[in-house]
Amino acid sequence: MKKQQILAVIASTLLLFSCAPRDNGQLIGVMDRPSWSPINPYGMQYVPSGALHIGPSDQDVNHSLVARPKQVSIQGFFMDDTEITNNEYRQFVHWVRDSIAHVQMGHTVDHPNGVQGVDWEAELDWEPGGALDGMFYSGAEQLGDRRNIDIRQLVYDYQWYDWKKAAQDFDWKTDFNRFSKEKHNRADYIRKDAIRIYPDTLCWIRDFTYSYNEPMTRNYFWHPAFDDYPVVGVAWKQAMAFCYWRTNLWNAFEEVNTEDFRLPTEHEWEYAARGGRELAPYPWGGYYVRNAKGCLLANFKPGRGDYPADGGLYTVKGDAYFPNDYGLYCMAGNASEWTSSAYYENAYAFIHDLQPDIRFDAEEDDPNTWKRKVIRGGSWKDIMYYIQTGTRHWEYQDTTKSYIGFRCVLTFLGRSINDFN
Structure with a gap:
């Protein structure tokens, strides 16, 4: 090594130690880290870590063999105690509506990180003849004298990171080698989508031929009578967009970002539905759908079509009936629920x-x-x-149904709450 190189190394070494934090030479970690304590999000229940025997909880009456028995382990997580309700989803719809309106009126602010955001403090002028008239149906599309928002304009941009693809492509021997020319661009794994987020209220008519359900189309999502009922008519991507929005809503008010809100995997859902009851065919346990008094324990289609026998002709309130042992309502019946899992018949293999x-x-x-x-x-x-806990079913991600809703989960960070050892 030349003399000049030796002097350069010595100088850089001295500079390194002269700028080091005053830690008395001890390994004490970074000291300015934010504090953290476990959270309990509003409206969610904790599902502890544990093992689950997936598969049919009763005989496989269809002999479909799509749910072969297998033991799996599940990390603890929080889950919404009810399906997402109409009023909760309406908060999402109103946020998208108002954010579009603010942008149209020029109500924006520049954040320190260089990102332009919405100025939520500014007032919106919804009066007829104002700057926001373009957001309403008009002309031949206006029904009578009703002034309705054009729901086609309620489009939400959301994004997610494809961790699985990134992990498959990444090679630490080349990507961490500064001399290697084979480097992966982080932008290649950021997925983006834009989707209309208003529920498909017409599904109430489309799902049932020769059946009069127009009152549900007109009233179900917006009428106060149905505020606490599960939102339906939501496609899989709409549910994903809701989870992304809910994460951003949470992070805007939390100093320390948590895990993202998301849809549960199908096995997280099954584990939560069983409520800690091993191989329970229903969330309440036993083999019957009525209690000792003969009362039905869930909202489903009993008998040969006596829909009102359980107290509801269609859906019922999200917290109707008793919760399971994890405090989760309507994990059987009411509304089927989207999961994040892709459906393959032989997945359990x-x-x-x-x-x-x-x-x-x-x-x-x-x-x-x-x-x-x-x-x-x-x-x-x-x-x-x-409505059994072990029954698998599927639907196309781009379809909407009057009987499919969803609920969110949030992975618990750290050791499970129920582990006291």
């Missing part, structure tokens, strides 16, 4: 036994088979087989 997860982000032009997503729990229009 190759899934991992640690936090099993199968996902696939289908594109618009992909075959329909690739767009199948697992739904769980059964609904108000299903027979009792479909």
